[in-house]
Amino acid sequence: MKKNNNLIKIPNINSSDAKFEKLIYDVEDSLLKKHSYFKKDFGHLCICSGGTTSSCAKNGFTTLDLRKNYNKINLDRESNLVTIGGGVIMGNLINHLEKHKRSFPIGLSKLPGAGYILTGGVSPLSRGYGLAIDNIESVKGFLGNGTFISLKKNQLSQEEQLIWEGIKGAAVFFSIITEIGLKTIPSNPIKIIEGFVNPTELSEIIKLSEEFPENISLQWIYAKKVYVYVFAELRDNFEDKRTKECILLLERYSSLEKNLYKNFNEINFFPKELKLFEMNSNYHSEVISLLGEDLNTDLQIFIRCLNEIMENKPNNSCYIASQQLGCKTKKLNYGSSFFIHRKSTWKPWIYASWKKNDLQEKEVVMDWMYKSWSKLKRFYPNIHLAQLHNHLSSHREELTLAFGKRIDELKTLKNICDPQSILPPL
Template sequence: MNTQARDAKSLGSLCPGPELLPELMRQPLGGTPLQVRSGGTSSRCAADQHWTLDLRRHQQFRYLSATQEVEFGTGLSMADLLRQLQAFNRAIPIGLSGLPGSGFVLTGGMGPLSRTQGLAIDHITQIEGVWGSGAPFTLDVEQARHDPTLAAECRGLLGAAPFLAVVTKLRLRTHPIVKLRLRRGWINPSELPAVIALAEQWPESCSLQWTWGERLEIYAVDCSPLSAPSAGLHALDPFLNAGSGGQVEQVHDQLDLPAFGQFGMETPRTASAPSNNLLHSEVLGRLGPAFADQAASVIEQLQRQMRQRPHPACRISAQQLGGATARIDPSFTAFVHRDAQWKPWITAAWTPGDLEGRLRSLAWMEGVSDDLRTCCPGVHLAQLHDHLPNHQQELRDAFGSWLPELQHLKANVDPDAKLPPL
């Protein structure tokens, strides 16, 4: 469980099954908005003086061979889901860790395969759950698009569900498991603009991720067919052949990818970094188009921020989007930034109990976010920050001109604000 959530002085956990959940949501509960736990990786799956709604009783799994879809309860982690799909040689695209639950899917869901397979929300075909009002629903995504009211509800659930409803079951399209190739290693920050420029010319089968802490690690994944591999990973030779990086690794599937940000350490991918187990943190993700000729100036700004980071575990990371993520009409889902080619994210970390350290790290996170806003004007709300001062600005950056419609939808489906505010 997320360390900050684990240490919270919550009112306790509520674990209703499908029959009791609607009735529970109709009750005049104190300690709202409710915090929802699926995988338990979010800093807001528990909070001081709030109830946590624990979804771990919702762990059903069914593979529909006729349509090659998977139906599953939102109490499963992404690793749990992929392991069960392996029996059918199928998968869905997940992120850089198997630990998150369905919150990963419902807030967008991006990872190394997004450029070829799209966002996780783009695979959803049916959603089942309970609105904040307590009214149960089952929405078929394709059918909903033919009815204006259902289309608005469906759009809200595909990317902004945590504000509107408790989703208990999802149905997603699946893909055949694809073998992957990985290349990772450390580079000098001065080399990052050139690596970014290189990645922006790659085919969609390749994606670049990087993370900048004590050192700067790049993590490039290629999912092109083994019979016709892309040359993208070998183009990294000038940066990784001086002893700071490894050769191309063959990986059976997503769950076998090594842990991101831990090059040089033998750590299973689904484990958290040991050094982070004792820390509290918040994460803020931004979204923007290709860096192009801005890369050098952006990285120079970030380098100044890295020299001033208030805690050794504060870091800046990014992952590459585009390709399939850009081919969906922005009006279909709550993920409106379909032109995004990059998602940089900022991790603010501090020692538990260090209140001044927390404020310094959060101020640093906002400073980095301000530096990135010009080139990355969007926000990806993978973690909710309704407890932080800039929540409203993040909402505006995340949903843009569609935010008033989303707020209107929330007023209808969650009139008593049982779930996080908009």
């Protein structure tokens, strides 16, 4: 099919290269209600919000692109609640909020769209403010059966309760969300301590980080070399005693640099020096995200395992990285959700990438991804389903490891809300 050059580019290279059946760009509520867009023979519909995953457009499938018509952002200055369309990208959200000295716990990149929020949303600020789903106050949208829904956190009927919980972590399987109401947070200055370290130093820094207070988090990335990123939110513009102590402990690492940023908006988590292949148009990729608890006494075995994985990596574009959650994300007082692994304190991900069109390399790379996952399971047994892999053989296992005991409830929701399986399959 011929591509329309007026469409906005899809950032994920697999998806932007896809020979989709149809890309529907002028999406409106009336279309979502009627399902007039859908022909059963084409399999499920793909939905595009930020367009950062390999599942928002596929060969032979139809995509509904929410980016053009569901891109509004509106902050209520009295309640500090923000309402965003289902096609808003996180960079635009925090840009808008910044004008009013507010912010939101977005992830490590400004590119992801509403998919970031609906799949959980792990931010460097999550230890202090919860996951993105913990900050949802209301949603509007359409179930897969065409029914319009408008749900508010404290005004749910008994029948709506399960749908509400499902939306927080598993919405993508049974609904198309056109509007999300979110709590916002104050925009505070951020101190970043970052730089290259060796694997032994990484293990020491992980050890320190497992004692960090809730306003500090560690993220690291092991590509060609190891890069660490310690993120400290200075609440009320103030570096408190505990924060100072933690930052002081990092001073012994001479390769680390300290920088103060006015706000989250100014930060770029993946500096160019890392030479990541993420947006390289000659490469395709898959990402799998894991979840697990503090490493504690397993730290040394973990570093050995990590080194072994990296020694076997098939090319320079593959990497392993991790971000820290915990503290507020462990609390259950946000109400129940389909992000069930609340004890998790680490979310590592495996980035597997190959020269597009090189099917032989793809096979080797995917084998590396699965073998690495298998090795890491001992430390991180669960899955954060941030990327849908219904096109991969691991989909079923990922579903089980993401939703655990709630998988049957999710199947029930899917049967009721999306009986024809118009949306991505379970």
